[in-house]
Amino acid sequence: MKITLNVWRQKDRNSAGAFxxxxxxxxxxxxxxxxxxxxxxxxxxxxxxxxxxFESDCREGICGACGCMINGEPHGHVSRATTCQIHMREYKDxxxxxIEPFRAKAFPVIKDLVVDRSALDRIIQAGGYISVRTGxxxxxxxxxxDKASSDxxxxxxxxxxxxxxxxxxxxxxxxxxxxxxxTHLGLLPQGQVERTMRVGNMVDQMDSEDFGHCTNFGECSxxxxxxxxxxxxxxxNLDLLKxxxxxxxx
Amino acid sequence: MTKLVSxxxxxxxxxxxxxxxxxxxxxxxANKRKYDIIVVGTGLAGASAAATLAxxxxxxxxxxxxxxxxxxxxxxxxxxxxxxxxxxxDGDSVYRLFYxxxxxxxxxxxxxxxxxxxxxxxxxxxxxxxxxxxxxREYSGLLANRSFGGALVSRTFYARGQTGQQLLIGAYQAHAxxxxxxxxxxxxxxxxxxxxxxxxxxxxxxxxxxxxxELKRYAADAVVLATGGYGNVFFLSTNAMGCNVxxxxxxxxxxxxxxxxxxxxxHPTCIPVSGDYQSKLTLMSESLRNDGRVWVPKDPKDAWDAxxxxxxxxxxxxxxxxxxxxxxxxxxxxxxxVPRDVAARAAKKACDQDKGIAYNGRxxxxxxxxxxxxxxRDAIEERYxxxxxxxxxxxxDNPYETPMRIYPASHYTMGGLxxxxxxxxxxxxxxxxxxxxxxxxxxxxxxxxxxMQGLADGYFILPYTIGHYLAQNPGxxxxxxxxxxxxxxxxxxxxxxxxxxxxxKRSIDSFHRELGLLIWDNCGMARNAEGxxxxxxxxxxxxxxxxxxxxxxxxxxxxxxxxxxxxxVADFLEFAEVMLTDALDRDESCGGxxxxxxxxxxxxxKRNDEDYSYVAAWEFTGVGNAPKLHKEELDFEYVxxxxxxxx
Numbered sequence: 011m012k013i014t015l016n017v018w019r020q021k022d023r024n025s026a027g028a029f030x031x032x033x034x035x036x037x038x039x040x041x042x043x044x045x046x047x048x049x050x051x052x053x054x055x056x057x058x059x060x061x062x063x064f065e066s067d068c069r070e071g072i073c074g075a076c077g078c079m080i081n082g083e084p085h086g087h088v089s090r091a092t093t094c095q096i097h098m099r100e101y102k103d104x105x106x107x108x109i110e111p112f113r114a115k116a117f118p119v120i121k122d123l124v125v126d127r128s129a130l131d132r133i134i135q136a137g138g139y140i141s142v143r144t145g146x147x148x149x150x151x152x153x154x155x156d157k158a159s160s161d162x163x164x165x166x167x168x169x170x171x172x173x174x175x176x177x178x179x180x181x182x183x184x185x186x187x188x189x190x191x192x193t194h195l196g197l198l199p200q201g202q203v204e205r206t207m208r209v210g211n212m213v214d215q216m217d218s219e220d221f222g223h224c225t226n227f228g229e230c231s232x233x234x235x236x237x238x239x240x241x242x243x244x245x246x247n248l249d250l251l252k253x254x255x256x257x258x259x260x
Numbered sequence: 261m262t263k264l265v266s267x268x269x270x271x272x273x274x275x276x277x278x279x280x281x282x283x284x285x286x287x288x289x290a291n292k293r294k295y296d297i298i299v300v301g302t303g304l305a306g307a308s309a310a311a312t313l314a315x316x317x318x319x320x321x322x323x324x325x326x327x328x329x330x331x332x333x334x335x336x337x338x339x340x341x342x343x344x345x346x347x348x349x350d351g352d353s354v355y356r357l358f359y360x361x362x363x364x365x366x367x368x369x370x371x372x373x374x375x376x377x378x379x380x381x382x383x384x385x386x387x388x389x390x391x392x393x394x395x396x397r398e399y400s401g402l403l404a405n406r407s408f409g410g411a412l413v414s415r416t417f418y419a420r421g422q423t424g425q426q427l428l429i430g431a432y433q434a435h436a437x438x439x440x441x442x443x444x445x446x447x448x449x450x451x452x453x454x455x456x457x458x459x460x461x462x463x464x465x466x467x468x469x470x471x472x473x474e475l476k477r478y479a480a481d482a483v484v485l486a487t488g489g490y491g492n493v494f495f496l497s498t499n500a501m502g503c504n505v506x507x508x509x510x511x512x513x514x515x516x517x518x519x520x521x522x523x524x525x526x527h528p529t530c531i532p533v534s535g536d537y538q539s540k541l542t543l544m545s546e547s548l549r550n551d552g553r554v555w556v557p558k559d560p561k562d563a564w565d566a567x568x569x570x571x572x573x574x575x576x577x578x579x580x581x582x583x584x585x586x587x588x589x590x591x592x593x594x595x596x597x598v599p600r601d602v603a604a605r606a607a608k609k610a611c612d613q614d615k616g617i618a619y620n621g622r623x624x625x626x627x628x629x630x631x632x633x634x635x636x637r638d639a640i641e642e643r644y645x646x647x648x649x650x651x652x653x654x655x656x657d658n659p660y661e662t663p664m665r666i667y668p669a670s671h672y673t674m675g676g677l678x679x680x681x682x683x684x685x686x687x688x689x690x691x692x693x694x695x696x697x698x699x700x701x702x703x704x705x706x707x708x709x710x711x712m713q714g715l716a717d718g719y720f721i722l723p724y725t726i727g728h729y730l731a732q733n734p735g736x737x738x739x740x741x742x743x744x745x746x747x748x749x750x751x752x753x754x755x756x757x758x759x760x761x762x763x764x765k766r767s768i769d770s771f772h773r774e775l776g777l778l779i780w781d782n783c784g785m786a787r788n789a790e791g792x793x794x795x796x797x798x799x800x801x802x803x804x805x806x807x808x809x810x811x812x813x814x815x816x817x818x819x820x821x822x823x824x825x826x827x828x829v830a831d832f833l834e835f836a837e838v839m840l841t842d843a844l845d846r847d848e849s850c851g852g853x854x855x856x857x858x859x860x861x862x863x864x865x866k867r868n869d870e871d872y873s874y875v876a877a878w879e880f881t882g883v884g885n886a887p888k889l890h891k892e893e894l895d896f897e898y899v900x901x902x903x904x905x906x907x
Contacts, residue, residue: 022818040534040656049537052767055822060813063821065327067500069540070650072425073331091653099656120471121819128448131328135440139433140392144312144719145383147390151347154401164394164419167426171330198392 011037011103018110043096063122069094074170078123079110084174084233092235112177116220127173129219136215137208138191140200159197166193168236175230181222186230188216189242209249264892267680268372277376285731292317295730296480300452302329305694306486307431308718314443325451330432333500337424338545340416341711343381352413354378362899365702366851373699380720391430409707416708452507454748455514462690466748473817477740482689489673489695493832495776497670498543504828505835516685517877519678519698522843525852526785527671528603532623541669549596551631555583556615556624565621575663604668608785627663674701678877682725693717703851756816759826764809771806772829783843788856792844803833838878838887848872
């Protein structure tokens with residue numbers, strides 16, 4: 011099939027970008043979306059032109075490296091899928107696709123579809139861990155975890171850090187991302203000691219980056235390739251409130 | 261030929277590691293802050309090592325080419341992690357895990373390394389659970405286990421189908437804490453392009469800042485490579501797009517020996533290639549073989565090969581009597597559960613007989629019809645629902661109704677840089693951990709052992725053994741103005757300029773694809789002297805054409821993904837020769853290395869312990885020159901050498 015692409019091209023962080031149009035003629039329905047871009051890029055490369063810069067690594071939906079807007083939706087219209095998991099059978103001959111980078115002030119564009127998501131790493135560094143020095147852990151079965159908490163913690167822990175939640179949010183908030191880590195660690199007995207400090211430090215870091223605030227649109231959860239629930243945001247707000255009542259100045 | 265010395269402690273294997281830890285030198289806690297250590301890579305091995313070294317007080321500079329340390333390819337591991345906890349009370353022990361690993365590696369690993377691995381496996385689970393890694397649990401709240409990869413005990417810990425992700429996030433979080441504490445300086449989007457060796461010791465690296473394009477010099481007291489395997493030499497593999505041999509290969513060019521490069525693991529259950537555009541392959545969990553039955557049509561007329569114009573026959577319309585369940589037929593005891601290498605070769609054999617059933621005739625059926633009839637669709641959905649969904653998403657076929665199509669693919673590489681018992685290469689000060697080294701899996705890795713080894717090296721072995729080296733080399737000067745840094749930087753810069761100046765007509769991927777196919781056909785699931793020689797003759801010509809006709813657009817300033825890729829492919833084009841040379845030299849079959857000349861009457865791998873129970877460590881002698889072989893003899897004191905049999 012034949013697909014027309016309007017792709018955002020931007021030389022670097024400081025240059026203005028613009029859409030460019032490309033046609034890919036021999037698209038096979040079994041190709042993945044990124045393989046379709048590979049085919050186009052290989053053509054551009056042999057013509058001596060700069061290929062479209064985009065990120066991807068595992069190409070099986072787990073590393074979180076890929077991500078762009080396809081027709082205005084992060085990771086495209088397919089639910090619970092990353093960009094690399096979209097296949098061309100989702101589209102039909104003659105379709106036009108508009109491809110843009112994730113748009114958020116906290117995710118500056120580096121080149122074409124590549125954005126800087128290091129703000130998410132800094133949120134984790136601010137407190138998204140349980141401090142346990144290597145070698146100091148007790149026997150694993152000495153900390154039983156009830157299955158319900160363990161399963162809920164797991165659901166939150168499936169976050170791949172792709173940033174689709176931020177890209178889909180009208181406010182470009184990182185509440186789902188931060189809430190997922192706060193919930194994952196906060197529901198486990200191992201995570202209790204640092205629970206109060208953790209939520210405060212992570213939220214402070216989130217606020218100091220260029221993320222917006224949550225106004226409960228819920229787009230984040232809808233666009234999350236792992237289907238992380240909005241509950242994690244409520245959990246984070248609850249933990250933060252408790253932390254403030256315990257005397258943490260917000 | 262130099263005889264390589266592993267430095268393994270002698271005496272009782274059960275106390276060897278404890279005695280060794282007492283015997284080696286340690287760095288005084290107050291002095292640790294005087295040492296700078298470079299760690300390259302942030303997967304399970306790299307992240308756990310960086311975090312632990314930083315906790316001990318060393319100053320760590322950590323590099324990865326991805327945009328975040330959390331993206332490293334360890335994240336994609338599905339199945340689980342082995343540990344000799346014996347929580348299931350089914351007779352597991354450190355000794356049993358050790359025994360299984362040596363035997364599974366087809367007697368080509370070092371007993372003492374493997375014993376240590378089995379010993380520290382139990383600490384890994386404690387560490388990860390304390391970090392909040394959400395392992396599967398029973399209703400009691402205690403940890404669950406499963407049996408994996410043909411093991412006779414349930415020793416595999418798992419976190420749904422994403423154990424690698426959860427363990428990596430655990431290590432990444434421990435790492436993030438030390439970044440916040442200022443003890444790890446993290447450089448994401450930085451690719452190591454050379455190792456700097458001064459006075460025979462590894463003293464630094466040259467990295468390229470992938471955003472600015474700038475080359476940078478970093479000096480240190482020791483360098484740790486945790487840069488993964490070389491499975492992408494096949495172009496198509498289950499590795500991530502960015503996985504490469506560059507860091508290890510450049511270290512090899514600076515004098516580190518590359519050990520056993522011909523030991524590669526082919527995973528039997530991956531989704532077959534669907535067209536020329538295929539960029540990578542996806543693994544389907546091995547657990548599917550517990551209920552799926554593997555077959556091909558008996559009559560080649562019913563096979564499917566779009567490339568050869570064969571349309572085939574709908575599998576559901578092929579009656580039982582016209583199907584060949586070749587694993588059940590050939591291996592009545594183990595049936596569909598034979599080990600990975602055996603299952604992979606059997607699939608190749610079926611396809612070589614023109615019975616394959618995928619786009620290019622390279623695929624076999626994995627059929628759940630019998631299991632669904634026996635246990636009901638709900639039971640199968642509960643066991644494999646997420647895998648079936650993943651399969652349908654990729655192929656568009658519904659495996660509840662149509663048999664899955666699978667084919668083997670490159671998955672893991674047991675070979676890697678040679679290291680001694682302290683995980684130090686033959687270049688003093690250069691340490692290699694995780695998949696990047698060669699040490700623990702012999703000629704074949706058991707399921708759920710990769711995660712175990714990466715974390716054992718990073719959390720519990722390297723942080724102690726590196727002290728032995730550092731304590732003997734205190735207070736050395738560090739200066740990036742050394743001529744060795746300038747020479748290394750000039751080399752890197754010259755190579756990049758050369759890539760950019762070719763301005764040829766062929767794409768980078770077209771070379772990688774051609775190399776991959778050549779290696780896959782001649783040094784993949786089955787090898788023979790004739791094919792290996794043919795490939796050895798072809799690689800230099802392909803490499804020459806690459807340097808004359810590759811098209812690398814853009815410049816060395818700013819982000820240039822083509823330039824990154826071209827550098828990695830150029831390295832694969834050099835590395836491939838060592839891999840082929842090793843495969844040709846090893847004139848026996850063992851584990852993942854199957855030489856067709858050496859098989860039993862039943863077509864199984866036939867080892868030659870008399871002549872080949874050694875580690876082959878190859879010294880680089882110049883591009884296009886035959887590498888020089890160094891041997892480390894292997895002794896088996898505890899595990900008696902036997903021929904594997906799965907009949």
